[in-house]
Amino acid sequence: MQHDNGTGRHDEAAEKAAPATEVLARIARHQAAGRLDQALELLDGLIAQHGPLPRLLHYKGITLGLRGAPEDAEALMREGLRKAPDDPLQHLDLGVLLVGQGRADEAEHLFRTATELAPNYGAAAANLGALLVQQGQYGEAIRQLDRALELDGSNVDVLTNLALAQLRREGRRAAVDVLYRALAADPLSARAHGLLAGALYRLERHDAAEHHARRALELAPESTEARLHLANALAARGALDEARALLLEAAGRPPAGLAALARLVQLGKVTPQGPERALVAQYLERADSLEDAAQATLHHAAAKVCDDLDDPDRAMEHWHAANAISARLHPHDADAFAARAARLRAFAAPALLARCSGAGVSDIAPIFICGLPRSGTTLMDQMFSGHPQVTAGGELRAMPQALHEATRLRAALEERLPEDQITADDFAQLGERYMDLVRAEGIRSEYVSDKMPSNYLYAGLIALALPRARLLVMRRHPLDCLLSNYTQHFGRNQPFSADFDHLARAWTVFDDMTRFWQEALPGRVRAVSYEAVVQDPEGQMRPVLDWLGLDWHPAMLEFAGASRPVVTASQAQVRAPLNAHAIGRWQRHARHLRPLAARLRAHLPPADLARCGLD
Structure with missing residues (x-):
């Protein structure tokens, strides 16, 4: 939040006996330099000479706030605001004071009033936008910050706040563009370098992420955020020891110490002699x-x-x-999720598949590796990274984004447009947009693996849009897969993972969708067992490659030492040689999984139910 000594809309000349401009300028210099006693002395002199004018009360309040007397500061600033209720500057600076006291709701009202009084007052829009980011109101925050940039396009604080809001809304590419603008305005902004490192990491541009994380750390050597970003980039390319060292340095130190500690414990097995246990215990105490x-x-x-x-x-x-x-x-609407899946199945009826086939884009042959999270999609993608004809794309957002932009298809899926108005060209446009988005990632190869797990929902649409696409659906033991989801901190990214009932329903939807697509799209969808791949990787991958029309390459088994970066909850696992340690992990937690197993009766054999204490 920023104070603003500008004029806003209030006309200070209208105040009788206006103080000399040069004295106010001296006061502002004293405030900026921390010479608060001198600033107060000058202000008291002006008040004695001219009386308690609104702006003088306001400036004295700001000075007292800087001096650490917020109650006295608020009293003076409210008196100034009472005398000049139409002065946007008074609203703005009082709001900044209240933000510092944790009174966000009151501050928001003041910031909004300032923007209403002076729509072209950039500082008001900037501060309102920054507060809305803190409150998680990212959509409106972006609108306010965009407005602030229209008025001052080089304000680095506004640019970085806008980028942060975009990142929270998953707008990573837009955030990257904004952050490069911020660095053009101030190449020494540690915050911009740090945020850019985080955005580039999520976009799997790891060399660039590492560069900006290191630059942020050079500019702010004590920054825990910079250490966290650098550790993430290093872990993604397999430098796990260096990543752990950085995370250990940051763990326990605000503001990113807890995030660093959480990443640290995920990057390897915690040992009795390790520091993680004591650090976690310290946090648990408070x-x-x-x-x-x-x-x-x-x-x-x-x-x-x-x-x-x-x-x-x-x-x-x-x-x-x-x-x-x-x-x-992060509430999850399981009914809405199931209804959406059912609608996608109903939409891809045989009549539509027959009527709209034959179009689409054949210049690219995507290999969609999909399934529930934690089902082995990362492992499969890493194996494909060893094939010379395949570019392993990771979790590409290309298909979800292309579908979001396909307004006619969305309207038909939402039953706002009759299905008979959908044509083969609608799917051709979907395929074209998907390919454009893939190419925008720098991927030029004919074969590309795309491991966005949720793509299994869209198999019917994918088949029509991309005739050469194939879908590998990863299947894992239900209790292993769902326990792995439950024990992974997905937050808002996978909200179904936080509840046993929602997990069981997600599995049922997934199972129904997989079986439906295998029947509706013969030759286009193939289920692959995670356990079988772990136990016999070559024996499982050879027939998969035959199905894809690709030759076998032994390098597909060398993924443990692969240089391709990994951004996933499975980073440490996929860097290790294949082993069966994760198979049957659910059994050591069987007693606690009884409620989940009860909801999965139709999907579990009697022996597994019995192990969970069910008949």
Whole structure:
């Protein structure tokens, strides 16, 4: 938040006996330099000479606030505002004072009033936008910050706040563009370098992410955020030891210490001699003082420590606590999810498939690796990264984005447009947009693997838009897969993962969709067992490659040492040689999984039900 000593819309000349401009300028210089006693002395002199004019009360209030007397500051600023209620500057600076006291709702009202009084007052829009980012109101924050940039396009604080709002809304590419603008305005902005590192990391541009993270750390050597961003980039390319060292430096130090600790415990098995246990215990002692989202992060980290140290009961207590918080913060509408899946199946009826086939884009042959999260999609993608004809694209957002932009298809899916008005050209446009988005990632190869898990929902649309596309649907033991989701801190990204009932319903939807697409799209959809791939990778991959029309390459089994970066919850696992440690993990937690197993009766054999204590 920023104070503004500008004029806003209030006409200070209208105040009788206006103080000399040069004296006010001296006061502003004293404030900026921290010479607050001198500033107060000059202000008291002006008030004695000219009386308690609104702006003088206002400036004295600002000075007292800077001096650490917020109550006295607020009293003076409110008196100034009472005398000049149409002065946007008074509203703005009082709002900044209240933000510092944690009184965001009152500050928001003042900022909004300032923007109404002076629509072209950039500082008011900037401060309102910054506050809305803090409150999680990202859509309106972006609108306010865009407006502030129209009025001052080089304000680095506005640019970085806008980028942060875009990142929270998953607008990573837009955020990258904005952050490059911020660095053009101020190449020494550590915050811009740090945010850019985070955005580039999520876009899997790891060399660039590492560069900007290192630059942020050079500019702000004590920054825990910069260490966290650099560690993420290093871990993504397999430099796990260096990443752990950075995370250990940052763990426990605000403001990103807890995030660093959570990442640290995920990058390898915690040992009794390791520092993670003590660090987690320190946070648990003051857990009640943390915000809800931070408490969820802490409980997930504590659960991982307990699980690694062979205390599954205590681990499950922490996972339950973490997910109870996540379920409250990020509600999941299981009915809406199931209805959407049913609508996608109904839409891709045989008549539509027959009527709209034959179009689409054949210049690219995507290999969609999909399924529920934690089902082995990352493993399969890494194996394809060793094939010389395939570019492993990672979790591409190309298909979800292309579908979002396909307004006619969306209208038909939402039953706002009759299905008989959908033509083969609608699917051709979908395929063209998908290919454009893939090419925008720098991928030029004919074959590209796309491991966005949720693409299994759209198999019918994909088949019509991309005739050469094939879908590999990863299947894993239901309890292993769903337990892995439950124990992973997805937050708002996978809200179904925080509740046993929602997990079971997600599995049922997934199973129904997979079976439906295999029947509706013969030769286009193939189910692959995660367990079978782990136990016999070559034996499983050879027929898959035959199905894709590709030759076998032994390099597909060398993914443990692959240089391709990985951005996934599975970073540490996919850097290790294949092993069966994750197979049957659910069994050590079987007693705690009884409620989940009960909801999955139709999908589990009697022996697994019995192990969970069910008849």
